[in-house]
Amino acid sequence: MLFTTEEIQIIREQALEMDKHRRVSPEMLRTIYDHRLFHLFVPDELEGRMTTLPEATRIFQESARIDGNLGWLVTIGAGGGFFAAYMSAEISRRLFAHREAVIAGSGMPTGTARKVDGGYIVNGSWKYCSGSTYATTFTANAVIDSGSTDHDAGNDGASLTRVEPEIRSFILHPDQVKIVEDWNAFGLRATASHTISAADSFVSSEMTFSLAESIEYEEEAIYQYPFLPFAQVSFAAVAAGIADHFLEAAESLAMQRNRSALVFDKLNKCKAALEQALSTFYETVEDSWRELKRDGRLAEDTEAGVTAASLAAVQAALSCGQHVFPLLGLSAAMEDTEVNRCWRDLQTACSHALLRND
Numbered sequence: 001m002l003f004t005t006e007e008i009q010i011i012r013e014q015a016l017e018m019d020k021h022r023r024v025s026p027e028m029l030r031t032i033y034d035h036r037l038f039h040l041f042v043p044d045e046l047e048g049r050m051t052t053l054p055e056a057t058r059i060f061q062e063s064a065r066i067d068g069n070l071g072w073l074v075t076i077g078a079g080g081g082f083f084a085a086y087m088s089a090e091i092s093r094r095l096f097a098h099r100e101a102v103i104a105g106s107g108m109p110t111g112t113a114r115k116v117d118g119g120y121i122v123n124g125s126w127k128y129c130s131g132s133t134y135a136t137t138f139t140a141n142a143v144i145d146s147g148s149t150d151h152d153a154g155n156d157g158a159s160l161t162r163v164e165p166e167i168r169s170f171i172l173h174p175d176q177v178k179i180v181e182d183w184n185a186f187g188l189r190a191t192a193s194h195t196i197s198a199a200d201s202f203v204s205s206e207m208t209f210s211l212a213e214s215i216e217y218e219e220e221a222i223y224q225y226p227f228l229p230f231a232q233v234s235f236a237a238v239a240a241g242i243a244d245h246f247l248e249a250a251e252s253l254a255m256q257r258n259r260s261a262l263v264f265d266k267l268n269k270c271k272a273a274l275e276q277a278l279s280t281f282y283e284t285v286e287d288s289w290r291e292l293k294r295d296g297r298l299a300e301d302t303e304a305g306v307t308a309a310s311l312a313a314v315q316a317a318l319s320c321g322q323h324v325f326p327l328l329g330l331s332a333a334m335e336d337t338e339v340n341r342c343w344r345d346l347q348t349a350c351s352h353a354l355l356r357n358d
Contacts, residue, residue, distance in 0.1 A: 002059060007031050008066050015067050018190035019341055022183070025190075028070060029134060037063070037074045038102040041081030041222050046096045048081065053222060053230070054286045057237045064241025068345030069190040071238045076130040076191075077102045079234060083139060085223035086169070086209040089216050095137050095171070104135035104196075109167045111142035111198065119204040120144075122170050125180070125197035132179050133192040138172040140198070171207040172198060187341075187348030221292055229303050232310040232354050233285055236317075239349050240278055243317035246342035247271055250324050253332060253339050263327045270320040277316035284309035311357055318350045 003011075014025045032038060040056045042048025051059070056078065064071020080103030084092045095101060111124020126140045144166040180195040209215075217223060222230075247267060254263045288306050292298055298306075321343050325332060332339050349355075 002035060002062055003031070003066060011067050011070060015069075015338075015341065016336060018067075018069060020336075022189045023133065023192065024069060024073065028067075032070075032074060032077070033099050036099075038077035039081060039096070040078040042084060042096050043092075043217050043220055046084065046093055047098065048096065050220060050222070053225060053233065053289050054282065057233055057282070057285055060234055060237035061241040061244070064238040064349075065244040066241075068188055068238070068242045068245070068342065068349065071241045072188050072191050072345075072349060073131055075234045075238050076104075079231070080105070080137075080139070082223065082227070082230070083169075083209070085214045085217050085220070086211060087171075087216065088206065091171070091206060092216065098136075100134075101136050102131060102134070103137045103139055104129045104131040105139035106196075107141055109141040109143050109165075111140055111170075112145050113142040113168065113170065113203070114145045116202070119202055120168075120170065120208065122172070122198050122201045122203050125195055127195045128183075128193045129179075129196045130191045130193040132194045132196060135174065138174065138177050138196055139169055140172060140196070141167055141169050143167055168208050168210055170203045171209075172201060172203065176201040176203075185348050187344035187346070221289075224296060225288075225292055226298060226303055228354070229288070229298075229306040229310070232307055235349065235352055235355055236281060236310040236313045239314045239317040239346065239355065240274065240281075242342060242346045242349055243274055243320045246339065246346055247274075247320055247324070249337075249339035249342050250328060250332075253328055253337070257329065257331065259327070259329075263324075266324055266327060270323055274313075274316045274320060277313045281309045281313040311355065314350055314355045315357070318346065321346045 011028050011031065014027060018025055036049045037059065039048040040051040040059065042050065044050050060071055060075045063074045081096065083103065084096060106126035106129055108126060110126050111122055113120040113122045122142055124140065124142055129138065177196045177198050180197060182195050183193040214223060247270060251267055254267065284305055288298055288302050291302055325343050328339060331337065334340055
């Protein structure tokens with residue numbers, strides 16, 4: 001077990017207040033910093049604690065089992081270490097090599113950037129930037145403003161060809177962004193997944209990168225893992241951890257309220273289904289990691305298998321809430337109960353676009 005009994009107790013005791021006030025507690029952040037959980041995918045030479053994907057996945061699940069907000073923030077924060085492969089070693093050291101370093105940002109290209117001498121002028125807004133209130137660095141994707149989206153392919157201007165926009169990632173300091181506190185979701189309330197915006201922010205060329213161009217730390221296997229299945233594996237582990245906590249809280253409540261045998265039968269069936277899905281999930285992740293270490297890449301069918309196992313694990317986790325929650329009675333409908341908080345966190349986590357089967 002990564003966390004001490006005392007750490008778990010403190011975080012769970014503070015969970016209700018974090019949920020009510022929609023902010024992470026200093027004690028929970030301190031625990032994350034102490035274990036260097038935001039640095040799970042940061043190279044050791046940058047004061048990281050580089051971790052294999054299978055091991056990190058179990059850490060994500062364990063964190064989420066303690067508290068959904070903890071699991072989500074650890075997973076998102078650790079994922080920012082992926083960007084070290086796309087930055088120069090000098091920039092990476094500046095951004096990652098200290099205890100409280102963590103990136104928040106968005107992958108959606110909802111900003112624009114205009115080229116100027118020495119860099120770019122960036123404008124835009126980006127939603128769902130988890131960890132925004134304590135991030136030491138922000139990253140955001142923006143479309144490069146070329147002045148035109150069409151190209152005149154004919155002498156008379158009658159024939160126009162659509163040009164694909166260029167997208168780059170921009171590294172922003174906290175004083176270059178405004179946090180719009182609009183994260184009002186009913187679950188994962190303490191994740192500070194707010195919108196950030198930038199207005200005429202100058203970003204030097206060295207503080208930009210392309211996700212199509214890996215330039216550093218090629219010896220680190222995690223940076224060779226395809227990003228989509230990497231993200232799906234990470235989020236699936238969070239969903240599983242929250243489901244674990246939900247089932248624990250549901251069983252406790254059912255015992256307190258002397259619920260019928262039907263409730264406990266459903267609980268046991270959900271536990272078994274989740275365990276089976278997670279067994280396949282972890283076996284698939286570990287097999288993919290061995291393949292990556294052996295071949296330096298994943299085959300397409302392996303990627304597809306990882307995605308399928310991740311989505312199956314998420315569906316099993318979500319089903320726990322869907323099948324058990326309605327059987328718990330009105331007491332579970334109260335927002336200040338542990339089981340209600342877990343249920344809301346589970347619904348919210350599983351709503352992520354990468355985890356939906358539509």
